[in-house]
Amino acid sequence: MDSINATIITIGDELLIGQVIDTNSAFIAQALNKIGVAVVNRIAVGDDAEAIKDALDAAAVKNKIVIITGGLGPTADDITKPLLNNYFGGKLVVHEPSLAHITYIFEEIHKRPMIDRNRKQAEVPNVCEVLFNEKGTAPGMLFKKNGVFFFSLPGVPHEMKWLTETHVVPIIQKNFSSNFIGHRTLLTAGIGESFLAELIAPFEQALPSEIKLAYLPNFGMVRLRLTGSNSEEQILNKTLNSLFESLKKAVVDYLVIDADEPMEVVVGNLLKAKNHTVATAESCTGGYIGHLLSKHAGSSQFYTGGIISYDNRIKSEFLDVSPSILQTVGAVSKEAVEQMALAVRAKMGTDYAISVSGIMGPSGQTDEKPLGMVWIGVANKEKVVSKLFYLRFDRARNIEVTATQAINLLRLLIINKI
Amino acid sequence: MDSINATIITIGDELLIGQVIDTNSAFIAQALNKIGVAVVNRIAVGDDAEAIKDALDAAAVKNKIVIITGGLGPTADDITKPLLNNYFGGKLVVHEPSLAHITYIFEEIHKRPMIDRNRKQAEVPNVCEVLFNEKGTAPGMLFKKNGVFFFSLPGVPHEMKWLTETHVVPIIQKNFSSNFIGHRTLLTAGIGESFLAELIAPFEQALPSEIKLAYLPNFGMVRLRLTGSNSEEQILNKTLNSLFESLKKAVVDYLVIDADEPMEVVVGNLLKAKNHTVATAESCTGGYIGHLLSKHAGSSQFYTGGIISYDNRIKSEFLDVSPSILQTVGAVSKEAVEQMALAVRAKMGTDYAISVSGIMGPSGQTDEKPLGMVWIGVANKEKVVSKLFYLRFDRARNIEVTATQAINLLRLLIINKI
Secondary structure, eight states: OOOEEEEEEEEOHHHHTTSSOOOHHHHHHHHHHHTTEEEEEEEEEOSOHHHHHHHHHHHHHHOSEEEEESOOSSSTTOOHHHHHHHHTTOOEEEOHHHHHHHHHIIIIIIOSOOOHHHHGGGEEETTSEEEOOTTSSSOEEEEEETTEEEEEEOSSHHHHHHHIIIIIHHHHHHHOOOOEEEEEEEEEESSOHHHHHHHTHHHHHTSOTTOEEEEEEETTEEEEEEEEEESOHHHHHHHHHHHHHHHHHHTGGGEEESSSOOHHHHHHHHHHHTTOOEEEEESTTTTHHHHHHHSSTTGGGTEEEEEEOOSHHHHHHHHOOOHHHHHHTOSSSHHHHHHHHHHHHHHHTOSEEEEEEEOOSSSOOOSSSOTTEEEEEEEOSSOEEEEEEEOOSOHHHHHHHHHHHHHHHHHHHHTTOO | OOOEEEEEEEEOHHHHTTSSOOOHHHHHHHHHHHTTEEEEEEEEEOSOHHHHHHHHHHHHHHOSEEEEESOOSSSTTOOHHHHHHHHTTOOEEEOHHHHHHHHHIIIIIIOSOOOHHHHGGGEEETTSEEEOOTTSSSOEEEEEETTEEEEEEOSSHHHHHHHIIIIIHHHHHHHOOOOEEEEEEEEEESSOHHHHHHHTHHHHHTSOTTOEEEEEEETTEEEEEEEEEESOHHHHHHHHHHHHHHHHHHTGGGEEESSSOOHHHHHHHHHHHTTOOEEEEESTTTTHHHHHHHSSTTGGGTEEEEEEOOSHHHHHHHHOOOHHHHHHTOSSSHHHHHHHHHHHHHHHTOSEEEEEEEOOSSSOOOSSSOTTEEEEEEEOSSOEEEEEEEOOSOHHHHHHHHHHHHHHHHHHHHTTOO
């Protein structure tokens, strides 16, 4: 039994001129992978009938599943529905449950009169199976041709997600049986990609050919992923688990977590397990660390709050960084971040604190303090520890890396490694 | 003269299993658009030699420019370089300037001995033109075949960006002449996509056929984009400018800004123009508003700082939200956000303040306060204004929409519309 292959086609000029970043494809790929469907191609095309038809033709050659997102809105640039209607030789008819739902959304939720344009969203080709869209006004659609399933979903992320989970995945599971696909991912910190490769060279050379090893460097850390597939789920899991244990042993000195979790989730779980809390004092990251700590459900169990001391005055007035520190060693200094961490921890009454102060760019550097220079501090009731980093990225990435490294430094404090 | 077409090929299994979101393509597409190159396809393929070759073959049929990113790292899963070497019939030779640069990075910056694996990164096919990578260890490469230019760039975003700007763009400009492509984008708020389409129906119907109008709804707002191309830049600009003026007039009651700028940049510019400052008091967004306000260069001119009052205790202790408010109407209330805005503004001494408190999900709702209920407050020295929103998204999107709507409410206060 082979794997079932899928192609994702995303539609919209905004994807081709770089106005919008495609996050839908990653979600769909993950959902399909979980049920043994391998995405072998992702194609973005514009709002252009010929280009879309070409992509559909090409996708049908090598895949059993084609997922199409975008172009289902109520405006003239949304051409996907009439095009699919034409491509599959149907005619547009009103889908009554969708019409009732759209009417409900406008009259009961938006409290606005519905217009023709909205009513037209309830029209669907009579050659498709409608995927009822509880979350929005554009119905999803399933077309079948020569054994290939074409799913058309709106591009609005939360509608696409809901339709994928409640319609697409169950329909595929019911109609196709495929090899199981398995991944095991771990996160390392404190070692570069090439040195990591040397460290695990014996492991990598001994890997069976059907198992792939991938290196995913990011934020100054490296994730390692093992991937395999097999018709027997048990055999696959046994193989992957055994290899994953060897891999973990090989990287034990650098291992952060043996799961595909972002750093802030790893640290959140450490805190939750001990009922501990953390507060943040952020200068150069401007709230991004707070955002990372609070973006996942359940974060109120461990994240108490923070001070964003973007202006130096706030560092003095809210975090007791003395004017003499600011005047002598400055805001980007060991003294400043240690005081910030101590103050926010004491004032917010938490078990731990994180603080950062640095120069994210593109300007603000001095002769002594180059672009990318960042001090990070962490504190608990026993001690305060700080570390200096020199980052070499642009502003956006410097902010991301600083935040991730700061949360990692907290992790090291929690597990008594610093 | 036709437009020059390009395809972007991104390489990496991580893109197909949904482990990583592709932000490189958007950057490259924008950079190419600016010089009149239209990206007509974006394809993501795995670390698979056959799939990559197929993508290269297909791309060369319809395009003059092919941009390949990813797979140039030092580990075994990075197969792009040997594959391209093979595809274009070359042999690998050491590129001395790159070797010197890699040596410098390891010995002078990382202060670590260089290993063979790193040295190998300086090897390049002898049939390519090397694009010297000042920002990293993997050289960029340019291959030419039958008039098609194939650029291979590392997938690390800041390296890819630097190589695109300093090598790819100038090389294309020197070797190709193409139609100019122009876009004009504006942002509206306060009107849904379908009603906006009705409002501008006369404008849309009268549009010349060579100009495209696109609707880009996001965060409860809609951007409108006009796109055209012409061999004469002046003619193109004249046509687009004139149509854009008409479009602006048609949407004047809902117009936020006549440029493709995010809301926080619009508001940042309004504040900078008057030398005004803002502070934030965030509960449910946990620092994300601070992050948006501070992520762009120059934000220290107007963003002073904030309090992240994630825990209710912080709302009382730092923002003087009285226990009686918390006990009667609760933290998600008009009273709470208005007090939060007043307090953070007074304590941080700013001209304006933003505050938010809401229920982002997936839990935390009560009978009276459903998921997605959010109060937003803004204040200046004359008044405090608050507004209630009911959002219907998932946690991540609720946070984003809340932040954008909060910054929009500040905009309305600044321009005296509330």
